[in-house]
Amino acid sequence: MHTIRVMIVEDDPFWLERLTVDIGAERDIEVVATASNKADTLEQIQRCYPDILLLDIHLTGNRLDGIELLRDNPEVIHCPVIMLTSMVEQEIILEAFAYGAVNFLHKSSVSDIIQTIRDCYQGRMAIHPDAATVLRKGFVMSTQLDGLTPVEKEVFKLDQLGYNKPQIAAKLNKSFATIKNQLRTIRRKLGRIIERE
Structure with a gap:
């Protein structure tokens, strides 16, 4: 039986130790390398050739985004x-898959991570529930957004990220009244209220 070679990229010492110990305790999985920054990650990948890479999405201590690295x-x-995370954020999950991630899990779900490593190695790419609902919503939303103009899509994205109307206006160099009208148009096109007070 081939041992699955795993590399972990995590900059939080607590999570790095927990993941390394728990995953390394499995008879069929070996943690061959760990890294906490970009340079070490790229060097270790080329040196160890892991079968699977576990990549934390927020490498906050090193001001590095796991998606950026990917x-x-x-x-x-x-x-x-x-991809591993300590929070579930729709925008981030969609972006992770867009850049090639095969799965996305909460890092506290160690037993799920271990099973996902095995499934991934064997070519079974079932999306974990942490990401499946978000992917489905993202697909539905992308279909709905086809009816928006490029400018409306930009306004909508900022709105969904939590920007208020004055902030959107400033960011896009438009007037408050223009943004307010565009949000009303978007609301009408999508058939639901998205406008923020």
Whole structure:
């Protein structure tokens, strides 16, 4: 039986130790490398050639986004990537999959992570429930957004990220009245209220 070679990229010492110990305790999985920053990650991948990469999505201690690492280094990151997080955010999950992640899990779900490693290695790519609902909503939303103009899509995205009307106006260099009217148009097109007070 081949031992599944796993690399963990995590900058929080608590989570790094917990994941390394719990995953390494499995008979069929070996943690061959760990890293906490971009340089070490890219070096270790080329040195160890892991079968699976577990990549934390918020490498806050190093001011590095796991998605940024995945996006900017496709020629180095040659193995399947399972993204780990401590929170579930729709925009981030969709972006992770867009740049090639094969799954997305909450890092506290260690037993799920272990099973996902095995499934991924064996080519079974069932999306974990942490991400499945978000992906479904994202697909439905992207279909609905097809009816919006490019400018309306930009306004809508900022609205969904929590920007208020004055902030959207400033960011897009438009008047408050214009943004207010565009949000009303978007609300009408999507058939639901998205406007923020």
